Amino acid sequence: MSALDGLAVRRTTTAQQLADGLAERIMAGAFGPGDRLRESAIAAELGVARNTIREAVRILELTGLVRYEVNRGAVVIAPTPEIVEALYTARERLETAAAARTPRPEQLDAITEAFENLCAAADTGDLGTIVDRDLAFHQAIVAVLDSTRLDEFYAAMTKELRFYLTVLSKSETPEEVVAQHRLILDAIRAGDRDRAVAEIRAHIDTSVEQLKQLLDARR
Amino acid sequence: MSALDGLAVRRTTTAQQLADGLAERIMAGAFGPGDRLRESAIAAELGVARNTIREAVRILELTGLVRYEVNRGAVVIAPTPEIVEALYTARERLETAAAARTPRPEQLDAITEAFENLCAAADTGDLGTIVDRDLAFHQAIVAVLDSTRLDEFYAAMTKELRFYLTVLSKSETPEEVVAQHRLILDAIRAGDRDRAVAEIRAHIDTSVEQLKQLLDARR
């Protein structure tokens, strides 16, 4: 910690700030999946020029929360069974690959800590926090792969998934969540990589199944 | 194949076309790593408005060929030892994870075909094509993971790597390339997953080592 810590000039552009703000709003549910982001309306409301909004939305596109359709502009992503399945397949591949490795001590600690955080959240019962901690636990597992690029890729998927979970208001009892993750953690801590892989696979299978049911129910 | 195949109206925007064109130019070496993409100059040269160029460049950012720096605009990515290493680490994780699986027959065929294409290119001696076929071979391996999202992620990394290889004009003898890949293919075809993983690891190790030397030599 230096004496100049936290001192930083405004090293960001208006468009970047708008992108951050919009991402927040979308995650908070201000825009639902499939909604269009109307440029003039947003520009007027926020008091910025339309081209600045356009840039902000292009930046948003980087994070994957919206995609562009020709002549329809930016549209908030919407979960379909195919998309959810593809997302979970990629998660499964990365997490099992990670579980097949031997974590370094500090990685094991990080995973354990993530689990404890999850337990604490489960005690409070705050669903949003539980989901966040849940996802953070899995991110800690992927970190065992020791690849920043894969960490980033996984984080981007997590952001997308977080949004889907919010809009689908997926809910399971905190006890279930903790129980499932404890199985994974135990297997990892025991150094039983085959079991860890199997537990992760099972966990992801049940999750994707639940989500698909929720998706069907919506239609 | 329907009777309407290939019939499609211009389902794209000017900005998208510009992004594609710029990507091509960059890959062809019109802009070197670290070069800035000056908006006014490009806009004037191509006869489009500056904001359209800005959009095109934002789209380009999606593919990872350029990144933005505040008040300096778009800058073509430049390989550093850290970046190259991170890239190859991610490749290693994905490819070994794929090699640890049992490929389906058609996947095995695809890999074999990719190898044959590589051999054919090696015979002609065209370095650019060899690199392309080399990368396609590895993409075919990753396809064994059966995850479209990971396929896409890997493809994006490949594009980035292709650019680095071009600007660094990496060269090894075609015989070497074919020999190394034959080892990998043989291990996969033999169903010896441990050996396949080991061969891939070795192949990537030597590649990254060569690249690092090239990078040092540049400085």
Next chain:
DNA sequence: ATGACTCGAACTGTAGTACAGTTCAACTGT
């Protein structure tokens, strides 16, 4: 010469206006 400093040209970031082409829902006529 060397290094610190100043200045200005070039460029980015943002605002604002304009308009042709597209989308989509409401309206119309059958």
Next chain:
DNA sequence: ACAGTTGAACTGTACTACAGTTCGAGTCAT
């Protein structure tokens, strides 16, 4: 009920303008 028409809203693109930033060239002191 249904095909066709119309118009409002919106996107894609162009153009202009200007404040703030960057960076190299020139200047000055050492």
